[in-house]
Amino acid sequence: MAELREAHLRYLLAIYELGKSTPDVGTQAVAKALNCSKASVTKMMATLMDMNLLVREKYGKIYLTDTGFLLAKDMLQCIELIRERLPAMGFDLTEEEVRDFVRTMVVNLPEHCRRRLVGRM
Numbered sequence: 085m086a087e088l089r090e091a092h093l094r095y096l097l098a099i100y101e102l103g104k105s106t107p108d109v110g111t112q113a114v115a116k117a118l119n120c121s122k123a124s125v126t127k128m129m130a131t132l133m134d135m136n137l138l139v140r141e142k143y144g145k146i147y148l149t150d151t152g153f154l155l156a157k158d159m160l161q162c163i164e165l166i167r168e169r170l171p172a173m174g175f176d177l178t179e180e181e182v183r184d185f186v187r188t189m190v191v192n193l194p195e196h197c198r199r200r201l202v203g204r205m
Contacts, residue, residue: 088135093191094118094161095128096137099148100156108145162190162201 101110111125118125122123129146131139137152148156167186170177178186190198 088155088195091128092132092135092137093155094187095132095186096148096152097129097159097191099138099146100153100160103148106176110144110146114146120129158198159190160203162193162198163187165201166190 095118098114099109099167102113102117106113111122115122115125125191129138129140132152133140136149137155138146139150140146161188166189167182170182170186193201
């Protein structure tokens with residue numbers, strides 16, 4: 085598999101989270117969730133399909149492959165673990181700042197660090 089970049093992981097996580105509330109995720113919903121254009125989503129979907137992380141079916145519905153699903157699930161576990169530990173650091177952050185900080189941190193962690201965090205859960 086090609087190297088996963090921050091953008092790939094952001095899209096995977098968005099699709100995973102959208103999929104928890106609706107079984108049929110479309111490019112428009114992803115664009116809205118990530119505050120980007122539908123064209124950007126379409127381009128990234130092609131990349132993620134080439135990486136075998138998602139499939140696109142009739143009428144543009146997007147589904148994570150098993151690999152994509154497990155990767156996104158592991159990322160979410162890392163986010164939850166770091167979010168739990170963040171208050172001990174004494175930062176005075178709003179809930180939105182915490183969410184953004186933790187997500188940015190997790191998608192930028194090297195893969196071996198994410199695996200280590202998930203292994204501890």
